[in-house]
Amino acid sequence: MENQREANHYSCHCLQVMALIAALAGLVAITAGCDVTDCLGAVIIGGVSGLLVCFGVWFLDYKLRVDDPVGAVVVHFLNGVWGTVAVGLFATTSAPGNDSINGLFYGGGVSQLTTQLIGIVGICIWAAVTITITFALIKATVGLRVTEEEEIQGLDACEHGLPSAYAGFSIMDVSNTMTMDVNENTDLGIGEDVTVVPAPAAAPTPAPAPQVSAAMVPGTIYKVSIISRLSHYDRLKKAMNEIGVTGMTVTQVMGCGIQKGAGERYRGVEMDATLLPKVKVEVLVGNIPVDTVIQAAKKALYTGKIGDGKISVYHVDKVVKVRTGEENLAALKDVE
Numbered sequence: 610m611e612n613q614r615e616a617n618h619y620s621c622h623c624l625q626v627m628a629l630i631a632a633l634a635g636l637v638a639i640t641a642g643c644d645v646t647d648c649l650g651a652v653i654i655g656g657v658s659g660l661l662v663c664f665g666v667w668f669l670d671y672k673l674r675v676d677d678p679v680g681a682v683v684v685h686f687l688n689g690v691w692g693t694v695a696v697g698l699f700a701t702t703s704a705p706g707n708d709s710i711n712g713l714f715y716g717g718g719v720s721q722l723t724t725q726l727i728g729i730v731g732i733c734i735w736a737a738v739t740i741t742i743t744f745a746l747i748k749a750t751v752g753l754r755v756t757e758e759e760e761i762q763g764l765d766a767c768e769h770g771l772p773s774a775y776a777g778f779s780i781m782d783v784s785n786t787m788t789m790d791v792n793e794n795t796d797l798g799i800g801e802d803v804t805v806v807p808a809p810a811a812a813p814t815p816a817p818a819p820q821v822s823a824a825m826v827p828g829t830i831y832k833v834s835i836i837s838r839l840s841h842y843d844r845l846k847k848a849m850n851e852i853g854v855t856g857m858t859v860t861q862v863m864g865c866g867i868q869k870g871a872g873e874r875y876r877g878v879e880m881d882a883t884l885l886p887k888v889k890v891e892v893l894v895g896n897i898p899v900d901t902v903i904q905a906a907k908k909a910l911y912t913g914k915i916g917d918g919k920i921s922v923y924h925v926d927k928v929v930k931v932r933t934g935e936e937n938l939a940a941l942k943d944v945e
Contacts, residue, residue, distance in 0.1 A: 627666070630680045631659040637684055638692035642700060645707040650699030650714075657695075658688050693729050697722030758840040763886065830925040830937060833902050835890045836864060837910050837918025842888045848909035849892060852901055858891040885916075893928060895938040 635655035639646075642654065665683035669675040677683065700712035700721060711717025747753055754760075759767045835845065842859070849857060864887045894902055903920055910918050930940035 627662065630666075630684060631662045634658040634662045634684045634688040638688040638695065641689075641692040642696040645696060645700040645704050645710050645712075647699075647701050647704050650695075650701065654692065654695045654699060658691060661687055661691055690729055693725050694722070697725040758838065830893060830895045830928055830941070831899050832923040832925050833892045833894060833899065833906070834921040834923065835892075835906050835910075835918060836862065836887050837890075838916055839886055839888045841910050841918065842890070844909045845888075845890055845906060848905045849890070849902070852905050853897055854892055854894070854902070856892075860889040860891075862887050862889045887918075893925065893941055895941050 635658040638654050638658040639651055642650070646654065662680065662683055665687045666677075666680060669677050669682060675682070696710075696712065697719075698712045698714050700707065700710040700717065701715040702708055702711055703715075710721055713719060713722050744753060755764065755767070837845065839861070846857070864885055892902060899922055903922070906920055927937060928940040929936050933940075935942070
């Protein structure tokens with residue numbers, strides 16, 4: 610029931626947005642012929658505009674695969690073309706102030722319609738040439754796109770020194786990225802259908818004293834918390850996977866701190882960038898040495914720039930796997 614209410618709310622919201630876009634499209638379409646059409650012609654032009662919005666959004670999204678979230682192409686280009694063509698169809702001398710232009714539907718023949726079509730072709734050619742030259746100059750000087758890191762972090766933070774203009778929205782899409790691969794360092798434990806055959810007894814030999822790291826006590830579980838830039842997430846996940854980590858918790862967080870030399874500037878004025886988007890990765894380790902996790906994370910995150918991140922290590926008293934009731938190191942095994 611709750612999901613159905615959410616679906617209905619979403620559908621209602623989409624209809625409201627489409628209605629507003631259709632109204633704007635009608636205004637665009639009537640602009641060209643507002644001084645040469647009568648009321649009936651204006652109503653028809655607006656009605657067709659509303660239908661063109663629905664078709665245009667569908668065609669861009671599902672056929673051309675063009676990302677136009679605000680409907681700019683549909684509203685301004687498609688309905689701009691339609692409005693220009695409509696002058697050659699619905700122009701009438703009965704409109705106040707129009708004494709010479711009649712469209713095809715008002716006995717004016719195809720003369721005005723032909724003129725409108727030639728104008729559309731000319732404008733498209735002019736726009737294509739000038740925008741190609743403009744884009745080429747921009748690409749050769751400052752570049753058409755920002756860096757991948759700035760895209761992930763968001764231009765609100767990079768350009769304006771703001772945490773986000775869309776509070777509550779997901780900053781980073783980590784869906785379908787949390788699959789960890791099995792490799793030679795992976796320890797999944799032993800499943801219920803696996804029979805363990807003890808090795809034959811051998812003459813005891815003295816074993817060397819184990820080298821115990823100051824950061825790792827045998828049989829102890831630690832939580833390693835890593836906070837870094839959003840753009841470092843993929844590299845960090847791969848590094849953790851390579852050392853045998855089979856699972857981790859990923860959270861999108863906002864962070865602030867006093868960073869010398871990291872002042873944000875906008876239009877020449879230094880801004881107070883108090884909160885910046887970050888990614889927080891938490892890993893529970895028992896059999897993998899903590900030092901190994903730390904070194905792998907440092908290697909993956911290091912760039913030498915401010916914001917590479919911080920690593921914290923915590924002692925975990927107890928871990929319980931709810932489904933099986935296993936505790937501590939046994940609860941960390943991922944075997945089913």
